Amino acid sequence: MTGPAPRTIAEHRSAVLARTAPLGAVEVPVEHCAQTPGLVLARDVAAAAAVPAFDNSAMDGYAVRLADLPADGSEVTLPVVADVRPGPPPDVADPASDVVGMKSTGVDGSGTVNSIPTTPAGAVRIMTGAALPAGFDAVVPVERTSTGRFVAGGPTAERTVTLARQPRDHVRRAATDLRPGDLLARAGTTAGPGLVAAAAAAGLTTLAVHRRPRVAVISTGSELADLGTAAPGTIPDSNSLMLAALARDLGADVVRVGAVPDHPDALRAALDDVTDTARPADLVVTSGGVSAGASDVVREVLASGAADDVELAAVAMRPGRPQAVATWRGVPWIAVPGNPVSAFVSFTLFVRPALRRLAGHEGTTPVRTGRAATGWTSPPGVEQVLPVTTGPDGVTPAARDGHHLAALPRADALVIVPAAVEKVVAGDPVAIVALDGESR
Structure with a gap:
């Protein structure tokens, strides 16, 4: 293994992504996608059924035959011969229903409910979403008739209605939204609320999605202590909590090992525990111990030859210069790094893209261009990664010193300043990586 190779943020991200691939597909109920945000389609999704499944009323009103209405828009009075509500026919769903004039009903090949008895001319009281009776081809909204309005829950009272032809038919025709076989979404699309609704409406009960990544989080350092147990010379293990929360926020299943001491055998054992099991991790993330100090246990284990495909890197960025990527038991x-801000920045720039790849997302973390609301200096020769807050005038550093932990609760984005830029002036364009859930 050679020494650290200097590289850019983009080069190290490419090295990380080269070790990951989308996880296999699993078939899950559509309801599971509604309850588990962030799942990504493994295959294209097509409609299994027509939407709407049958011709139905787009308004509360009266179904009519246009042939019964004068073409010049003159009003006509028609008998009200039936009452159609949304749902199955009353003789199937509710024999005690007050629906008037319906006999045995069903959905015929044209997608309309049949068997409404009528006089030579007649109107059917109909509610929004109810199937349009066979032979009827338009709906007149109730507010444009002599009835004026319906009383919620009230039975049919009117025996006649006066109405006129309307410019629109107010009918949702069968299959005008989706036909069987129509594409709903491509593989790589997040199974979000809109897709869940469309899939359910189009007759699908399951979707093929990539399995959720399983991530093991380990922090290293003999100085780390569990919360509430800190003694002199120790500090709380905040890193594993932060990294676990970040991974869960991306939809991953997380195994938080917590802190292990600066001893190679302890780290090896922790790595074995999360990779050599019935349900091994798909990704291991460690914090700390990757620099050049005498107690840097990650670097020691990587140098021992126990891991495969080891790359130690000195990334020309601040914070977060020391980085490494490897494979342990095929994972x-x-x-x-162990500095909390460095760990946070490194997760966003390197771990987040890896998790997105494992989950089946196409592309990398979105970067947009914004403006600096104020000025600041940037260290020469390295890419500065600065936690910022966004406002109407642009972005502002979240703390006077971007390396301070106090910046993280305030930040809603990171700014990446090119290595050639040593001073950012208010109004300058800046590259922004959002930290909100929508972008992640």
Whole structure:
């Protein structure tokens, strides 16, 4: 293994992504997608049924035959011969229904309900979403008739209605939204609320999605202590909590190992525990121990030859210069620095894209261009990664010193300043990586 190779943020991200691939497909109920945000389609999704499934009323009103209405828009009075509500026919769903004039009903090949008895001319009281009776081809909204309005829950009272031809028919025709076989979404699309609704409406009961990534989070350092147990010379293990929360926010299943001491055998054992099991991790993320100090246990284990495909890197960025990527028992391993801000930045720039790839997302983390609301200096020769807050005038550093932990609760984005830029002036364009859930 050679020493750290200097590289850019983009080069190290490429090295990380080269070790990951989308996880296999699993068939899950549509309801599961509604309850588990962030699942990504493994295959294209096509409609199984027509939407709407049958011709139905787009308004509360009266179904009519246009042939019964004068073409010049003159009003005509028609008998009200039936009452159609949404849902199955009353003789199937509710024998005690007050629906008037309906006999045995069904959905015929044209997608309309049949068997409404009528006089030579007649109107059918109909509610929004109810199937249009066979032979009827338009709906007149109730507010444009002599009835004026319906009383919620009230039975049919009117025996006649005065109405006129309307410019629109107010009918949702069968299959005008979706036909069987129509594409709903491509593979790589997140199974969000809109897709869940369309899939359910189009007759699908399951979707093929990529399996959720299983991530093991380990922090290293003999100085780390569990919360509430800190003693002199120790600090709380905040990193594993932060990294676990970030991974869960991306939809991953997380195994948080917590802190292991600066001893190679302890780290090896922790890595074995999360990779050599019935349900091994799909990705291991460690924080700390990757620099050049005498106690940097990650670097020691990587140098021992126990891991495969090891790359130690000195990424020309601040914060987060020391980085590493390797494979442990066939599982990708991303090692980030132990400083909390460095770990946070490294997760966003390197771990987040890896998790997106595992989950089946296409492309990398979106980067947009914004403006600096104020000015600041940037260290020469490295890409500065600065936690910022966004406002109407642009972005502002979240703390006076971007390396301070106090910046993280305030930040809603990261700004990446090119290595050649040593001073950012208010109004300058800046590259922004959002931290909100929508972008992740």
